[in-house]
Structure formats: C-alpha cells, structure tokens
Amino acid sequence: MLSTGALRAHLLAAGLAGTVATPRETSLRSYRLFAAGDPRVTLGIEPGRGWGEAELLRLMAERCGVSGDPAHRSGPDVIDPERTLGALAAFAARLGEAAGRRAPVLFGTGHPHRLLGFYATLADALSAAGCLVLTPAQGRCVDITTRFGVRTYLVDYVRGVAMVRERELSAAGRETGAHSHSPLPVRAVLEGAAEGGWPLPELVVGDHGWVCGAGQLGIEAIGLADTDDPALFVGEAEGQVSVAVPLDDAVRADYYRPLTRYVLNRACLSR
Numbered sequence: 001m002l003s004t005g006a007l008r009a010h011l012l013a014a015g016l017a018g019t020v021a022t023p024r025e026t027s028l029r030s031y032r033l034f035a036a037g038d039p040r041v042t043l044g045i046e047p048g049r050g051w052g053e054a055e056l057l058r059l060m061a062e063r064c065g066v067s068g069d070p071a072h073r074s075g076p077d078v079i080d081p082e083r084t085l086g087a088l089a090a091f092a093a094r095l096g097e098a099a100g101r102r103a104p105v106l107f108g109t110g111h112p113h114r115l116l117g118f119y120a121t122l123a124d125a126l127s128a129a130g131c132l133v134l135t136p137a138q139g140r141c142v143d144i145t146t147r148f149g150v151r152t153y154l155v156d157y158v159r160g161v162a163m164v165r166e167r168e169l170s171a172a173g174r175e176t177g178a179h180s181h182s183p184l185p186v187r188a189v190l191e192g193a194a195e196g197g198w199p200l201p202e203l204v205v206g207d208h209g210w211v212c213g214a215g216q217l218g219i220e221a222i223g224l225a226d227t228d229d230p231a232l233f234v235g236e237a238e239g240q241v242s243v244a245v246p247l248d249d250a251v252r253a254d255y256y257r258p259l260t261r262y263v264l265n266r267a268c269l270s271r
Contacts, residue, residue, distance in 0.1 A: 137192025
C-alpha cells in the first residue's frame with residue numbers, strides 16, 4: 001500500500017505536482033483562448049455562461065493551486081500536491097463505484113505516449129472486477145482540424161484504451177498513437193457504440209476531449225488535467241465533469257505508476 005505521504009513525495013520529486021514543466025505563459029494563453037471560445041482549448045465543453053480570463057485564473061488557482069496573481073506572467077507553473085491528492089481520492093472513489101455496479105466503462109487518452117500505461121492498468125482492474133471495458137468503432141475515421149489543416153485519424157484501441165492515430169501509420173506505429181485535444185473521437189466512439197449494439201458507457205475515464213466531450217453529452221466523466229487545460233476544471237465547476245485531477249500530464253510514462261497503485265488501492269481494486 002503506497003501511503004499518502006509517499007505519493008506526495010513522489011508527486012513533487014517527479015514534477016507531477018509542485019513546480020511543473022508547463023510554462024506560466026502557456027497556461028495564461030489557454031485561459032485567454034478559453035475565454036474567447038477557441039475550440040482548441042474548450043475541448044468539447046460548452047460552458048453554461050461566459051468565463052473571463054480573470055475568473056478562469058481564480059478557478060485554476062482554486063482547483064490546481066496555480067498562482068492567482070495576474071501579474072505573474074512567466075516561469076514554470078505550480079500545482080498544489082494536496083489538491084492532486086484530494087482529486088485522486090475522488091477519482092478512485094468513482095472507479096470503485098463503477099466497479100461495484102459492474103458498469104460499462106470507456107477509457108480514452110489524447111496523451112498515449114505518456115498515459116497509456118496508467119489507463120490500461122485501470123482498465124485491466126475494472127475488467128477483472130466484472131466491468132465491460134468498451135472498444136467500439138475500432139478503425140473509424142475522424143477528421144480533426146490541426147494547425148496543419150484537416151487530417152484524418154483512425155480510432156484505435158491498445159489494451160482497452162481508445163486513442164487516435166494517423167491513418168498513414170503502419171501497424172508497427174499503433175501503440176503510441178497521436179496527441180489529440182479533440183472531442184470528435186469520443187463522439188465517434190459513442191456513435192459507433194449506438195450503431196453496433198454496444199451499451200453506452202456509464203463512466204468515461206481519460207483526458208482532454210475524451211472527458212470533456214463525454215461530459216458535455218451527459219455521461220459521467222473523470223480525468224487528468226494540466227494547468228493549461230482549463231476546460232476540465234470549468235466542466236467540473238459546472239457539473240459536466242465529475243472529477244478533474246490536477247497534475248502534469250506530460251512527464252515520463254513510468255512516473256505515473258505509483259499513481260496507478262495508489263488509485264487502485266483507494267478503489268479497492270488491487271489484486
């Protein structure tokens with residue numbers, strides 16, 4: 001059993017919380033773009049009201065622990081490890097509840113290079129507990145607007161975790177997948193589930209557009225979010241997202257393993 005104190009120390013040592021690699025400039029730019037309604041940052045969330053930059057900064061200071069000082073414009077950003085620990089406990093509780101009722105669950109990530117192992121281990125545990133880990137719409141095409149124009153991606157699954165990959169990649173490149181913020185993949189997966197006779201998920205676990213896109217459609221969604229991902233925290237504040245865990249979402253993949261153990265223990269899913 002990984003203690004809360006040991007996990008706190010790991011969060012700080014690995015840069016998952018405390019001083020993180022996400023630049024303050026990047027976070028502030030995201031808040032500005034979210035306030036302007038830019039879909040690259042709203043990630044599928046449609047706020048019930050307007051959110052100004054100053055209000056977003058206050059929200060992120062409350063939910064993540066970033067500096068609430070608008071004059072702080074540069075340098076690394078900060079995440080309060082106590083907020084991360086509290087959100088991880090809530091995240092684990094939602095997983096435990098889903099396992100208890102053997103709910104169908106969908107996992108999806110826009111950070112497959114970093115977070116695939118984290119989600120895949122959770123998917124294995126929920127499957128062992130009797131949950132159906134959903135994998136509909138395998139191979140479905142999704143056209144996503146990028147800074148290089150519209151590109152076609154394919155929905156793919158690795159170890160029960162949905163992601164997208166570029167259509168041109170060979171099967172050898174499938175495991176890493178592509179980095180994505182878009183809510184379009186989760187919409188395509190949900191459409192594929194309905195068309196293919198799959199049950200709809202009662203819980204979606206992931207990040208970026210997978211969480212926000214599902215939450216906006218009224219499906220319970222929980223996930224991880226960095227300081228430059230205000231959409232998940234706005235969704236949490238407005239009720240579309242059940243739990244948003246503040247942490248750096250782009251550190252080494254193996255740094256997330258202690259979080260996996262901690263979450264599984266808290267959810268009573270360890271084997």
